[in-house]
Amino acid sequence: MNHPKIIVFGIDGGTWILLKPLAERGDLPAFKKIMDSGSYGTLMSSIPCRSSTSIISFYTGKNPGKWGGLDFSCFDCDVVRYDKIRERSQAIWETLGKYGLKSAILNLPTTYPPTPIEGVMLSGFSMSEKDDYTYPKEFKEMVRGFHSERETFLKLISGQQTMENENELFNLYLRTAKQRYQIIKDIIRNKDFNFSMFWIDESDALQHDFWGKGSYLLTFFKEIDKNLQDIMENNPDSNLIIMSDHGFDAVPIYEFYPKTWLEKEGYLKMKGTIIHRFAAKLANSLIIRLPSNYRYKYIGFIFYMLKKIKGLAIKRKKAENQPIKVERNWRLKKHSSESKAIGVDWSKTMAVNHDFWGIKIIKENLNRNYEELRSEIIGKMKELRDKNGEKIIKYVWKREEIFHGQDVSKFPDIAYLPASKFLPTGFLPFSITKKIKIPRGVRVSTGGHMIIREGIFLAVGPNIKKTGDIGELNVLDLAPTILSVFGIPVPADMDGRILKEIIQ
Numbered sequence: 316m317n318h319p320k321i322i323v324f325g326i327d328g329g330t331w332i333l334l335k336p337l338a339e340r341g342d343l344p345a346f347k348k349i350m351d352s353g354s355y356g357t358l359m360s361s362i363p364c365r366s367s368t369s370i371i372s373f374y375t376g377k378n379p380g381k382w383g384g385l386d387f388s389c390f391d392c393d394v395v396r397y398d399k400i401r402e403r404s405q406a407i408w409e410t411l412g413k414y415g416l417k418s419a420i421l422n423l424p425t426t427y428p429p430t431p432i433e434g435v436m437l438s439g440f441s442m443s444e445k446d447d448y449t450y451p452k453e454f455k456e457m458v459r460g461f462h463s464e465r466e467t468f469l470k471l472i473s474g475q476q477t478m479e480n481e482n483e484l485f486n487l488y489l490r491t492a493k494q495r496y497q498i499i500k501d502i503i504r505n506k507d508f509n510f511s512m513f514w515i516d517e518s519d520a521l522q523h524d525f526w527g528k529g530s531y532l533l534t535f536f537k538e539i540d541k542n543l544q545d546i547m548e549n550n551p552d553s554n555l556i557i558m559s560d561h562g563f564d565a566v567p568i569y570e571f572y573p574k575t576w577l578e579k580e581g582y583l584k585m586k587g588t589i590i591h592r593f594a595a596k597l598a599n600s601l602i603i604r605l606p607s608n609y610r611y612k613y614i615g616f617i618f619y620m621l622k623k624i625k626g627l628a629i630k631r632k633k634a635e636n637q638p639i640k641v642e643r644n645w646r647l648k649k650h651s652s653e654s655k656a657i658g659v660d661w662s663k664t665m666a667v668n669h670d671f672w673g674i675k676i677i678k679e680n681l682n683r684n685y686e687e688l689r690s691e692i693i694g695k696m697k698e699l700r701d702k703n704g705e706k707i708i709k710y711v712w713k714r715e716e717i718f719h720g721q722d723v724s725k726f727p728d729i730a731y732l733p734a735s736k737f738l739p740t741g742f743l744p745f746s747i748t749k750k751i752k753i754p755r756g757v758r759v760s761t762g763g764h765m766i767i768r769e770g771i772f773l774a775v776g777p778n779i780k781k782t783g784d785i786g787e788l789n790v791l792d793l794a795p796t797i798l799s800v801f802g803i804p805v806p807a808d809m810d811g812r813i814l815k816e817i818i819q
């Protein structure tokens with residue numbers, strides 16, 4: 316039996332905001348050809364719209380409430396043990412393998428460590444040439460050098476290494492993208508593989524650093540366009556799907572402080588007298604005057620020292636003759652720092668923000684009906700505006716409207732995403748919003764995606780209709796649609812729908 320062939324080309328952070336105008340004015344002819352001869356739409360990311368959450372939701376076809384995670388970690392396993400996730404929720408290539416179909420999974424984040432597969436796997440994200448990043452192990456000889464630039468990139472983002480100028484940084488991204496495609500292009504052309512997937516992650520870093528700098532973005536995406544043209548020319552009988560894990564846009568210009576808003580509405584309570592509460596808000600207000608990349612470092616250090624002092628005070632009698640061990644792990648994660656916001660009375664607080672996208676209701680502190688309170692908060696969030704009258708919240712849902720499954724109780728009770736101008740943070744100053752100020756001489760990211768859910772989807776090939784713009788679809792829809800093209804029954808526990816309107 317002759318099975319269809321499907322190639323999925325992933326562009327990390329691909330966004331129509333950038334790509335559609337470039338395609339329509341003729342700068343990206345391969346993108347334009349696919350739009351004109353196939354189907355395309357806006358691919359809505361998972362919540363939260365982070366790469367790991369969206370990508371795992373894509374290849375399992377399940378919402379995070381079923382596979383159990385919110386970021387580059389999961390509830391019941393170590394941060395890097397994605398094989399544990401796949402023990403609970405089968406990946407699409409594993410389903411294909413059960414039907415004797417071979418897959419080539421290339422540079423996809425969340426696939427380390429590589430797991431046995433009917434075909435080959437090259438794990439992506441934060442690998443180096445020292446790691447065993449392929450299955451089978453001997454496949455590494457065919458793709459050796461794929462992660463050769465990764466150590467340079469990791470040194471750059473950690474501050475261990477710097478670049479002389481932005482041209483040097485851009486050339487690193489462009490050079491890496493070119494080298495990687497040359498390494499894997501023959502694998503994609505290999506007719507032995509029924510399903511191939513190649514992920515481009517340089518596009519995410521590039522847009523973070525060069526958003527708004529058109530010449531850099533155009534040069535890079537012209538290179539990606541060449542890759543797409545090469546794939547179509549050398550795989551004329553294949554179906555090509557292009558997707559992204561989330562969108563991209565300019566970084567927000569305002570910070571939004573959910574804790575301050577919740578406190579003003581009476582859902583969050585502060586400790587102590589009026590003077591204590593004023594002092595706590597003043598401390599928060601001073602902290603937010605620091606550039607965001609320094610805040611968590613300093614706060615983490617403060618909490619680390621307080622913890623050490625407290626520990627020493629409790630154990631001083633027992634440890635009088637013991638040396639003090641100084642650890643260097645005081646750089647707390649962002650959400651850890653925010654959960655320790657100065658001044659919150661956790662014994663009386665009914666609702667608090669969870670990261671940048673959720674509201675958690677503390678049920679043990681409620682003095683009223685849970686559903687009534689949740690609906691009230693949602694209603695107020697929908698109407699929430701800043702002092703200029705701009706709407707702050709773009710999307711807001713009850714938890715069960717977007718999450719369901721065995722882990723749903725671990726998710727915040729309310730999920731939301733703000734409008735693109737507002738970035739939620741976990742501090743508790745006097746104001747609900749504040750314009751972000753960039754200190755002179757500080758180079759910061761100009762693009763971001765933490766609150767941008769709208770990604771890209773394009774499809775063309777012998778099994779794809781010329782449908783044009785199909786509007787919005789969900790990242791969960793791709794796995795069942797791919798299985799349907801192969802004629803394989805869709806597992807009942809997948810959450811997405813088959814995109815019947817594009818399949819012929």
